[in-house]
Amino acid sequence: MSRFTTRRDLLVGAGLGAGGLLLAGALPARALxxxxxxEGYVDPLAPKAPHFAAKAKSVIWLHMAGAxxxxxxxxxxxxxxxxxxxxxxxxxxxxxxxxxxxxxGALTATPRTWKQYGExxxxxxxxxxxxxxxxxxxxxxxxxxxxxxxxxxxSLKLHTSSLVPGRPSLxxxxxxxxxxxxxxxxxxxxxxxxxxxxxxxNGQVIWSSGFLPATYQGTSFRQGDSPILFLSRPDRVVETxxxxxxxxxxxxxxxxxxxxxxxxxxxxxxxxxxxxYRMQVAxxxxxxxxxxxxxxxxxxxxxxxxxxxxxxxxLRARRLVERGVRFVHVISGTQEEGIQSWDAHQEIEKNHxxxxxxxxxxxxALLRDLKARGLLDTTLxxxxxxxxxxxxxxxxxxxxxxxxxxxxxxxxGGVKPGPYGSTDEIGLRAQEGVVDTYDLQATVLNxxxxxxxxxTFAHQGRSERATTVFGEVIKQII
Amino acid sequence: xxxxxxxxxxxxxxxxxxxxxxxxDIDYSDFDDTLMRSMDDAxxxxxxxxxxxxxxxxxxxxxxxxxxxxxxxxxxxxxAETPLGAGYARDAQQNLKSLVQSLEVKDFDAASNQVREVVxxxxxxHQAYKPPE
Numbered sequence: 001m002s003r004f005t006t007r008r009d010l011l012v013g014a015g016l017g018a019g020g021l022l023l024a025g026a027l028p029a030r031a032l033x034x035x036x037x038x039e040g041y042v043d044p045l046a047p048k049a050p051h052f053a054a055k056a057k058s059v060i061w062l063h064m065a066g067a068x069x070x071x072x073x074x075x076x077x078x079x080x081x082x083x084x085x086x087x088x089x090x091x092x093x094x095x096x097x098x099x100x101x102x103x104x105g106a107l108t109a110t111p112r113t114w115k116q117y118g119e120x121x122x123x124x125x126x127x128x129x130x131x132x133x134x135x136x137x138x139x140x141x142x143x144x145x146x147x148x149x150x151x152x153x154x155s156l157k158l159h160t161s162s163l164v165p166g167r168p169s170l171x172x173x174x175x176x177x178x179x180x181x182x183x184x185x186x187x188x189x190x191x192x193x194x195x196x197x198x199x200x201x202n203g204q205v206i207w208s209s210g211f212l213p214a215t216y217q218g219t220s221f222r223q224g225d226s227p228i229l230f231l232s233r234p235d236r237v238v239e240t241x242x243x244x245x246x247x248x249x250x251x252x253x254x255x256x257x258x259x260x261x262x263x264x265x266x267x268x269x270x271x272x273x274x275x276x277y278r279m280q281v282a283x284x285x286x287x288x289x290x291x292x293x294x295x296x297x298x299x300x301x302x303x304x305x306x307x308x309x310x311x312x313x314x315l316r317a318r319r320l321v322e323r324g325v326r327f328v329h330v331i332s333g334t335q336e337e338g339i340q341s342w343d344a345h346q347e348i349e350k351n352h353x354x355x356x357x358x359x360x361x362x363x364x365a366l367l368r369d370l371k372a373r374g375l376l377d378t379t380l381x382x383x384x385x386x387x388x389x390x391x392x393x394x395x396x397x398x399x400x401x402x403x404x405x406x407x408x409x410x411x412x413g414g415v416k417p418g419p420y421g422s423t424d425e426i427g428l429r430a431q432e433g434v435v436d437t438y439d440l441q442a443t444v445l446n447x448x449x450x451x452x453x454x455x456t457f458a459h460q461g462r463s464e465r466a467t468t469v470f471g472e473v474i475k476q477i478i
Numbered sequence: 479x480x481x482x483x484x485x486x487x488x489x490x491x492x493x494x495x496x497x498x499x500x501x502x503d504i505d506y507s508d509f510d511d512t513l514m515r516s517m518d519d520a521x522x523x524x525x526x527x528x529x530x531x532x533x534x535x536x537x538x539x540x541x542x543x544x545x546x547x548x549x550x551x552x553x554x555x556x557x558a559e560t561p562l563g564a565g566y567a568r569d570a571q572q573n574l575k576s577l578v579q580s581l582e583v584k585d586f587d588a589a590s591n592q593v594r595e596v597v598x599x600x601x602x603x604h605q606a607y608k609p610p611e
Contacts, residue, residue: 453529453590454529457525458531462522462523462526463525463526463527463529463530464526465525465529468522468526469521469522469593469597470597470601
């Protein structure tokens with residue numbers, strides 16, 4: 001930012017600032033925001049038309065951090081039960097680098113009981129009895145695959161289409177493509193739950209804006225009444241004082257902006273102050289669950305263990321999409337002692353019972369609630385993880401990472417319910433209807449009215465896309 | 479005729495399965511890594527340049543790819559463990575030929591679809607023959 005160059009400039013600026021002080025609190029926030037829009041300035045968050053008619057307006061991205069075993073949740077494999085305790089046959093493992101620190105144990109059947117639900121007849125295990133009642137809203141992608149075998153690398157690929165940090169996350173691309181649906185809230189919100197690394201889903205690189213402008217990155221909300229760190233006014237500053245400070249700052253910035261009309265960074269900075277000011281009111285309201293009925297809170301499992309924290313996040317997600325937030329990334333975690341995420345290299349039974357109980361009731365409530373409010377048609381709910389888990393055991397009572405075959409699912413937003421694709425007979429490798437993470441991203445963008453091949457950003461001489469050179473829309477489910 | 483097609487399908491499937499099964503054990507140390515990286519860059523640039531309707535730059539990228547794929551075809555043709563590799567490389571070159579024709583008449587929509595076909599050939603080959611994951 002440029003500095004005042006003479007004492008006269010400074011005095012002029014200060015005089016304007018004093019005028020701003022007198023106006024403190026007199027003008028509504030929107031009017032003030034409108035004032036700072038200089039000629040030629042393009043608001044990067046202004047709403048943008050999609051490439052074609054959109055089915056969905058928003059995405060709730062349910063990131064099951066740590067990677068659940070979908071063999072214990074959605075992918076029923078009778079053959080695995082028959083082969084329980086036997087070594088992994090070569091016919092299934094050829095071409096795969098299966099050995100890890102824990103070694104390749106014997107094939108391990110799930111001890112779960114299974115039933116088919118709904119008109120679509122989707123299989124769901126007894127770990128998810130509530131989600132099971134909503135299968136007719138869900139398109140199960142049962143032939144998913146990815147790359148990498150560590151959480152960080154595969155999380156990066158799932159969210160940014162790259163195995164190394166530096167590329168924008170899907171939420172950032174969506175925000176870049178469509179702009180904001182509510183100028184008083186961030187367009188891309190992240191709701192981490194749990195503690196430790198799992199609570200961040202392996203860090204903010206997975207909700208980064210990468211090489212896109214920083215304005216498109218995800219904003220991480222905290223639990224509690226004040227969702228954004230440092231957003232609240234300090235206790236010793238009253239509202240009129242804060243407004244006066246911001247007005248003075250604005251006037252000074254406007255004076256500078258008049259001298260340098262091409263300085264969009266200054267315009268953006270001025271607008272960011274006002275956005276923060278408006279968010280002080282809008283963000284706490286958006287996440288204030290006291291405005292929900294007791295029945296709604298109970299439906300999400302709020303006020304009981306272990307669903308309280310995750311249910312709170314998921315209900316917040318619903319409130320945010322209701323208010324026009326484009327992309328809400330909810331990261332699963334738990335406060336349960338000794339368990340951070342779905343990552344069950346040991347004691348998978350204990351782990352998955354806790355994690356399933358944590359998410360089952362809230363996710364089912366979300367689907368029911370969105371449907372009842374007429375929002376499911378315009379909201380894509382995506383259940384996804386960095387990979388799945390192996391049909392063979394590890395360390396006696398766990399399962400290892402499995403990037404070769406697992407299940408993700410999508411509900412709402414114009415997606416057809418029912419199963420699509422499959423893994424092989426033991427659930428190790430995707431076999432039919434194979435869906436890579438690029439395809440999942442292309443499909444989400446498609447439902448939002450964005451052609452993943454046309455949504456581009458020039459970076460280092462190349463026209464970059466969310467899905468790199470890959471990605472096919474899964475036409476069979478739309 | 480139908481029997482022949484069916485039989486060909488079976489043969490191809492068995493060959494693909496055999497290729498896939500063998501992928502873990504293939505030694506690629508004699509393949510030029512730099513060449514593969516330059517092709518990786520070229521396909522990304524090609525996609526970008528076709529999208530940006532820069533025909534001249536896209537033709538340059540297509541040339542790099544065609545030359546690289548010719549080397550890959552010859553490499554795979556000599557390798558008994560990769561019976562489908564040469565075919566994938568040939569498919570990609572064929573798609574590149576069509577792409578070049580589209581670029582020459584400035585039909586960027588067709589060229590964009592042909593880039594996707596090239597990518598599919600690349601992906602199919604990497605699925606079958608890349609080193610173990």
